[in-house]
Amino acid sequence: MSGAQAGRPAPGRGPRGGPGSVAPPGEKAQNFGPSAKRLLGTMRAERALLVLVVVLGALSVTLNVLGPKLLGEGTNLVFAGFISLQVPDGMTKQQVIDGLIASGNQQQADMLAPMEFTPGAGIDFAALGRILLIVLTVYVLAAIFGWLQARILNGVVQRSMNKLRIQVEEKIHRLPLSYFDRVQRGELLSRVTNDVDNIGQTMQQTLSQVVVSLLTVIGVLVMMFVISPLLAVIALVTIPLTIVVTVVVAKRSQKLFVAQWAATGVLNARVEETFSGHSVVKVFGHQRAVESDFRGENEEVYKASFGAQFISGIIMPSMMFIGNLVYVAIAVVGGLQVANGLMSIGDVQAFIQYSRQFTQPLSQLGSMANLLQSGIASAERVFELLDEQEQTPDADPAETVDPSAGELDFASVAFRYSPDKPLIDDLALQAHPGSTVAIVGPTGAGKTTLVNLIMRFYDVDAGSISLGGLDTRRMTRADLRSRTGMVLQDTWLFSGTIRENIAYGRPDASEEEIVEAATAAYVDRFVHALPDGYDTMLDDEATNLSVGERQLVTIARAFLADPRLLILDEATSSVDTRTELLIQRAMSRLRQDRTSFVIAHRLSTIRDADLILVMEHGSIVEQGDHDSLLAARGAYWRLYNAQFEAPVEGEPDPVH
Numbered sequence: 001m002s003g004a005q006a007g008r009p010a011p012g013r014g015p016r017g018g019p020g021s022v023a024p025p026g027e028k029a030q031n032f033g034p035s036a037k038r039l040l041g042t043m044r045a046e047r048a049l050l051v052l053v054v055v056l057g058a059l060s061v062t063l064n065v066l067g068p069k070l071l072g073e074g075t076n077l078v079f080a081g082f083i084s085l086q087v088p089d090g091m092t093k094q095q096v097i098d099g100l101i102a103s104g105n106q107q108q109a110d111m112l113a114p115m116e117f118t119p120g121a122g123i124d125f126a127a128l129g130r131i132l133l134i135v136l137t138v139y140v141l142a143a144i145f146g147w148l149q150a151r152i153l154n155g156v157v158q159r160s161m162n163k164l165r166i167q168v169e170e171k172i173h174r175l176p177l178s179y180f181d182r183v184q185r186g187e188l189l190s191r192v193t194n195d196v197d198n199i200g201q202t203m204q205q206t207l208s209q210v211v212v213s214l215l216t217v218i219g220v221l222v223m224m225f226v227i228s229p230l231l232a233v234i235a236l237v238t239i240p241l242t243i244v245v246t247v248v249v250a251k252r253s254q255k256l257f258v259a260q261w262a263a264t265g266v267l268n269a270r271v272e273e274t275f276s277g278h279s280v281v282k283v284f285g286h287q288r289a290v291e292s293d294f295r296g297e298n299e300e301v302y303k304a305s306f307g308a309q310f311i312s313g314i315i316m317p318s319m320m321f322i323g324n325l326v327y328v329a330i331a332v333v334g335g336l337q338v339a340n341g342l343m344s345i346g347d348v349q350a351f352i353q354y355s356r357q358f359t360q361p362l363s364q365l366g367s368m369a370n371l372l373q374s375g376i377a378s379a380e381r382v383f384e385l386l387d388e389q390e391q392t393p394d395a396d397p398a399e400t401v402d403p404s405a406g407e408l409d410f411a412s413v414a415f416r417y418s419p420d421k422p423l424i425d426d427l428a429l430q431a432h433p434g435s436t437v438a439i440v441g442p443t444g445a446g447k448t449t450l451v452n453l454i455m456r457f458y459d460v461d462a463g464s465i466s467l468g469g470l471d472t473r474r475m476t477r478a479d480l481r482s483r484t485g486m487v488l489q490d491t492w493l494f495s496g497t498i499r500e501n502i503a504y505g506r507p508d509a510s511e512e513e514i515v516e517a518a519t520a521a522y523v524d525r526f527v528h529a530l531p532d533g534y535d536t537m538l539d540d541e542a543t544n545l546s547v548g549e550r551q552l553v554t555i556a557r558a559f560l561a562d563p564r565l566l567i568l569d570e571a572t573s574s575v576d577t578r579t580e581l582l583i584q585r586a587m588s589r590l591r592q593d594r595t596s597f598v599i600a601h602r603l604s605t606i607r608d609a610d611l612i613l614v615m616e617h618g619s620i621v622e623q624g625d626h627d628s629l630l631a632a633r634g635a636y637w638r639l640y641n642a643q644f645e646a647p648v649e650g651e652p653d654p655v656h
Contacts, residue, residue: 036376036379038383043156052152056145056148061216063145065220065223066138070135071353074128075345146212149208150208158200165196172192176457177458184269186267186271187266190264190269191381195261196378199378205368213364214365217358221235221236224355227351228337228343231330231355235326235330238323242319242322257304257376259307262381267301326355331352392459392473399475400470407595409464409469410427410464411428411463411464413463415449415458424446424619427463429620432595433593434592434595437612438609440600440613441614441615445616446615448599451597454565455480467480467483483564485557487554487558487568489570491547496537498527498530498538499534502518503557515534517556523556566594566597567599568599570602584605603639606626612636614629614634
């Protein structure tokens, strides 16, 4: 890695074995209420459909709530018909009741008093059939409304998650490079994928159920008060008990859910790092160490997940226990009410069904706290990403320079990655169009940092960098970077064809231009040996090309972009000597009329540079051409001597 990485962690990596910038799992729990409110706010554009969801839910619940009452009427009809068969024909209802009272059967008389029956008539099957047909119609309509509600809500949730993913994607492009330096790639991927998916699943599973459950509780409660205020009061005991249990459990589980998803992010970062460097792990025999680290981090995920699921899982059985207690109380009190003639048996049956309908949504609301805690914990992590400080915005209005501008001027530039660690101080430099500026120096000298400042991956702390006389901070980043071509030491190709990778910087390039760039970069000489030529598909790591061939493709990409500024970060380090010579010739043609910056470790590659900058500790300690710097016998001479000659007798060892 280039020396410019000094003073900051490598991109996408934290300290070895650590979670980078990730807070220790469970260090603190975020506030549930504001996060839930903000999550619901992501669906603000879907308000009309959400109102329709509530209306459909209300219709479905209303019809479902009517069912038990109608069935209770059917039960009364059957029971009354059965009783009528036990009474001799010719007697009236009142005569039967008076006879029971006279014989001392007061309780039976009280039971028959609320019933409507005709002695000897039997069951009215026609009326019973009408009731059952009405019940069937009610439940079918309730199911249709429920299906429509679920379908509409599914569309609302999926569109909202789609917008959230777009927000995350756009946010990532607005984040400064420093964010990616301090956050592990696996942790970032976990937030973008796992956490967003978990939010979607949570909203999908809970929103509909919350609406239905709340409406069911209200509707059932109304019907229970209509049937029997006394039994309704008994059922109401469930609500405060449910709230107490849910709040107590949720308070303890929220921290564990935050810890669960934080630990998952750390584990993902470990897996991503290990798989990306799998060959290195194998070469140095670190499999056991990696497995040990993985087991430890996997154990953290297990502990947090087990604790979160176990504690939140207490809610459902607790609700069921409370519901069963209330069910017993209603059955006993309801039986006494029937025995005393205060209620019909059909009303008791309906009330018992309502008690089940009442406790079931309360239990569901309690169990949904499990999902909600997990989903809100994920939402907090995504919102944390969305709230990260962004790179400084482009100037508004932005300025621009002539497309042919290529003069770059560093004026008293100062920069540091950390406030307490100066890296570049008072750097002055001028690079003219058509000139090649080579930057050399030991690791940590600040070579790649200089390139990062040119590209505005970072902004200078003091001084200015000007292109064609215009401070680059007054240009848009897109304008600046569109004028720049880069070939990095680490090649990066995308999944797709070789043709698509070459044309990445200019998607509208013609076939002739692509082939011309490939020929100039000596890609054309090996591409015809591939089965599909330029249409050869590259996988995600381009393993079907050699390291040198991948580097040549990236150089062809720079040729095709035809930039005014050219940055080469040891671009020929991965090719053989013969290919290196060919590329050097091609680069000479490419650098004509362009301002070129070459970061070099092999000094043989920059002998023809117009200006060589020797950097140490962020400062330029020497500058000049190759011959003059050798003649000065200073820092450049020591570097050159270390690479090409044995130490001169009497001179200090240049390595030391």
